[in-house]
Amino acid sequence: MASESTLKPVFLGWKRPLLPLAAEWLWRAYPAQDQWDLSQVTIVLPGRRAKRQFGDLLTQFANQHGRTLDGPLIITTGGLPERLYKPTDPIANEMEQTLAWCQVLRAAPSDSLTPLVATPPPATPIAPWLELAGAVRRLHEELASEHYSFGDVAAELAAETPQEMPRWLLLDKLATSYEQTLASVGRSDPYAQRRRAADAKICQSPGDVVVIGAVDLNKSIRAMIEEIAPSVTILVGAPPEESDLFDEWGCVVSQGWIDRTLEIDEQQLVPATDAEDQAIATSRIVSDWRSQFELDQITIGITDEAMIAPISQQLVVDGIDAHAELGEPLIRSAPARLLSLVVDYIQNRSFRAFSSLVRHADLHAMLSADLSSNAAEGDASAASGNWLIALDRLRSEHFPLRTSDPLPTAAADRELVGRLIAAVDQWLQPLLASDAGGEVRLADWCDAVHTILASVYDTRRKSLRGVWQKRLGQALAAIDSAIDRLSSVPQQLELALPSGTIAEMLVAQIAEVRLHQPSAADKIELVGWLDLALDTSDALCVVGLNEPFVPESVVADPFLPGGLRHRLKIADNDQRYARDAYALSLMLHSRSASRLIVGRASADGSPTPPSRLLAACSPQTAATRTLRLLEELPPRPAVASIWTTDQSSSDLPIPVPTAYDPPTILSVTAFGDYLRCPYRFYLRHIAKLRPLDDTVVELAANQFGNLIHDALEEFGKTGPKHSTDLHEVEACLLDVASDLGRQRYGEHPSAPVRLQITSALNRLKLVAQRQVERTHQGWQLWAAERQVDVQDNAVLMVDGSPFGLKGRIDRIDYHPDNDRWAVIDYKTHAHDPFKKHYKKTTDEWIDLQLPLYRHMLSALGIEADRDSVQLGYFNIGERQADVRVNIAEFTPQLYASADLAAADVVRGVREGRFVANPDAATNFDDYAVICQTGSIEHLFADQEEDALEETQA
Structure with missing residues (x-):
């Protein structure tokens, strides 16, 4: 069956989804005998999903009427043109088109391209040329799809904006070379072929052609359809009384839809905040609908692809499987x-x-x-x-x-x-x-x-x-x-x-x-905006009726600004608005249940105002609607899900220390770890757990300190440690540190590491000054990096049993004039050693490193009263004032209490007292996951805060 010679759309109404109405129309138009024969019919639909759904509908329709189906050819609008004519040469794909444009652009004299690009790229590298070629290809494709050549645009601009003509005349000349380049390799441009076919009137119908719901056809396809008009029927999902809103091709008339009031029930609008809230709102709507509809009767419309993941995850949590029609990106x-x-x-x-x-x-x-x-x-x-x-x-x-x-x-x-x-x-x-x-x-x-x-x-x-x-x-x-x-x-x-x-x-x-993976009846469909108008579900929830998703807008096109698009009557913002206004009207009229979720932020957190479609109403309604959509929202009660629980904490147990052999020796630095948190001490020193992070790009504090320490160690062992020549001392320190930097970080370290090495060298210059000053004061660097272990008889007697001590003492100084000793630890900070060890406000030790060095003196061969030996830091800070020897002022009474604190640590280690200290967690806690002081704790804290807000509300 064919329509009249002049295209006259057939209006099927919009009380029900268009595809079932179209199937019924075909049943009437092509009556079935023993078989429903549609084999001579070509069905044209705007999208892949509609194509698949319509094929299934026809099969179901035939089965319901007890007929077998000899099905039609079902294609998308993009596949129609090459069905109406035979290309003279194989069509070039996008890559071939881009490479052809690239050749043409590179072959053109550089100065001739200035109307197109102010500064043409150099001959090499090739990447900028490919980028330019891709931009020109897309421009050519968009114009050609609307039946325009570059020369047509130049002619349109001649009267009002002649200054723009050189660009378009250049492009027109380049386009001729482009087509010749393709022809020389046996390829052709698809739009050039289509235009020639339409102009030469050689399009032939493959039989009856039925176009369904294609309301946004470009001019190239319209011209070809017009050639076979007697064979074409156009089906539109709208009542006949709305025919003024559509042209002869069944496409929307922009101005008619711009002026139209959209019938939206306020109860259909669901305000929401961020992506998480929109996902929860979606899940609640689906849960409410499940008493009326099966899952395969519900569709969730997605205007922003980034929302697929949060919505799918929320649905799974609520026990609902989802299928994304858009497919998984390859x-x-x-x-x-x-x-x-x-x-x-x-x-x-x-x-x-x-x-x-x-x-x-x-x-x-x-x-x-x-x-x-x-x-x-x-x-x-x-x-x-x-x-x-x-x-x-x-x-x-x-x-x-x-x-x-x-x-x-x-x-x-x-x-x-x-x-x-x-x-x-x-x-x-x-x-x-x-x-x-x-x-x-x-x-x-x-x-x-x-x-x-x-x-x-x-x-x-x-x-x-x-x-x-x-x-x-x-x-x-x-x-x-x-x-x-x-x-x-x-x-x-x-x-x-x-x-x-x-x-x-x-x-x-x-x-x-x-x-694309096959769906199933027990999965709910997540469908993109452009596929929703022809969706066949009974219930529809659209997520994200917001700018800039619906309607889509083009706001910055260097070649085709909005004004030029409007003059050429090609896809401009008005046309996109009309298309989406019709789509929304069709959805709302043809569904028995509809909800439109209007969020305030996209998945990436960007603000998203309500869609302009929601302003297609009276000014008073628009104002009231906007205020309601933007008012403060109460917390949204969560849907009961597979994760719903009354618990206020995790069931995951914090690992309990297992049976172990109590250590008989500890480093002097480990005592401070125990004082800060016995449990973390266990993890580090007994279980031997250490963090390993390959994402860091610069030296950690200990690595930076080790670079300086090791340079000073080498200086103290082999360098001019007794010299008072500043240049000699400085040169030695810098040479050693530079060599260490190369050995550890290679010849080509990263920029952050180079800066840190430079910082270390600058600090060592200041150390050289202090070293020479200290030598002038009569102090001698007696030993450097002395290792002390239990074999050296470094022990602490606790409850009558010896407990071994070990450590590496950075520096020991001796003053022969007054027989004084100083045990010094290098520190790449400016902290006071007393405050780093003892907290006066609570009268408690927080570190025992320096006091414990007293128990190593005999092992070091130092014959002196251990309480008279100076203990302190050689601070190596950033500023000159922060580089100095800083002696801690410990009294004999404090030393005695330090020994008691050390003995208590030994008892705790021997007895297995490894209780976690809740105050030990920091922002840089190596064991936050094990101790559950990180994300899990924050999760439950957030839940408690939400519950408090609900109670107060």
Whole structure:
């Protein structure tokens, strides 16, 4: 069946969803005999989801009427043009179009391009040219889809803005060269082909064509439809009395919808705040509807893709599975993430990128197997697969920048990490070899990518089963398709490109692909805004009826500003408003239940005003509505979920110290750890737990201090420690520290580490001054970095039993003129040693390091009354005034109480008294997770605060 020769849309009403109404219309228009024969009909729909849903509807409709279906061809609007004519040459894909534009732009004289770009890029690198070519391609595509050439735009501007004409005339000239370039390699531009087909009136109908719900057709498609008008029927979801709001193609008339009042019931509007609140509101609405509707009768509309994750998570918490119709971005699949990590790594060979790459689960498995099988005898870290610990340790201790630089000679894990780097380089060899000359052909690079992915996934794919194997196969197939598109570019269009540029091109292609999984009746659908108008559900909840999502606006287009768009009557903000106003009207009229959630912030926290669609009403209604949507909201009661509990704390027990052999010796610094928190003392000194963080980019305080300490140690052992020549002392300290810096952090340390090394050298210059002054005062540096252990008879008698002490004393000074001794600890801060050990306000010891040194004097060979020996710090602060010897003024009575405190620590260790101190938690607590003083504690604190607010309300 066909319509009249003139296009006249058929209006089916909007009391029910359009697709079922369209199926009923087809049943009437093409009466069934034994079979419902639609084989000569082409159905055109605006989206992929509508295409799938309509096919299912037709099958169900035929089954309900006891007929078999000989189905129609169902396509999207984008697939219609090439059904109406036969292209003379294969259509160029986007990559081929971009490369053709790039060739044309680069071939043009540089000064001729100034109307297009004020400063044309230099001949190399190629990346800016590709970026410019992509922008011109998109501009050409948008104009051509509306049946405009660049020359048409120049003609439109001739009268009012002639100063803009040179740009468009240049583009028109370049477009001719672009089409010639494509033709020379046997390709053609899709829009040029379509325009020629429409102008030559060679479009032919494949049979009856039924266009359903396509209210936003571009002019290119309209022109082609007009050519086959006698064969076309256009179905519109609106009542006949609204026909003035649509043109002959069934598309919305912008001004009509701009002037129209939208019928929105205030009860349909649900105000919400941030993303979390919007997700909770969505879940509450779905829960309320479940008594009326099955899950497959409810659709959640998403205007902002970033909201899919919080809504899905909230629904799962509330016991509801969701299916995102938009699909999962291919870039999130394991193979695509691996490829992105490879691209990041080969761009700069940084250790940061390397660490991320080898942590990818699939590559990690391959590397572990490789390193384990080739592990040297006795190499436990490689054999056990613990090489990540070695890598993290090297990064956290030595801060290397690039894997191409020699590893620091002082790195204990140097050999194992070197083998790991070699293993990764061997895996990437095909890719690195293809880029050996700096630039590479597309086909060669693509072959190399195929090789490295196959080496990881050929075995991995076989180890998976069921849905996981299917998803991996789906992702690999999609990546292969993207790679093949790159590699199949005609040689004449290929550019010699840096490997990194090709990699970015591939990742950009992958980023646009989505993997779609089948839904199920027991899952609720999450559907994008553009698919909602033709959705067939009975109940609809739209999340995020806000600017800038609905209606979408283009506010800054350097080539096509709003005024020019309006003059050319191409997709401008008015047209987008009209499209979305109609879509909202169709949704609200055709559903038995509707809710519109209006948030105040997007998923990233940006403010989101209510949509302009909500202002399509009387001024008084708009004002009242806006005030209600923006008023202070009470806390939203959570939906009872699988996580609902009356508990006020976690059930996770804090690990209890297990049976252990009490230590018989401790370092003098460990006593302070016990005083601060016995439980954390246990974790550090008994369980031997240490933090390991590979994310830090600069020296920790202890690492910075060790650099200075170790330079002073070397000076005290081999340097001119008795010299009064400032230049000699300073030169020695700086040379030693510089050598240590190179050994530990390599020849090319990061900028933060370089600054810290420079800071250490500056402080050592001040130390040199104090050292010379102290020598002038008669003090001699008697010993440096003396190690004392229980074998040296350094013990503390507690309850009649000896307890060993150990420690490393930074510096011992002796004054021969008055037979005085000083035991000194280097500290890279300006703190008072007395205050760091004893708290006067509470009369308690908080550290015992210096007082315990008294019990090591005999082991050091110092024959002196231990209470008469000076104890203190050599402060090495940032300022000159903060670099000095700072002696603590401890009295004999305080020394006695310090010994009692030390004895109590020993008893606690012997008896296993390791109770956590709740006041010991800090912002930089190494054991916050174990002690549950971090996120878990804050979670319950937030819950208690919310409960208090609800009670007060």
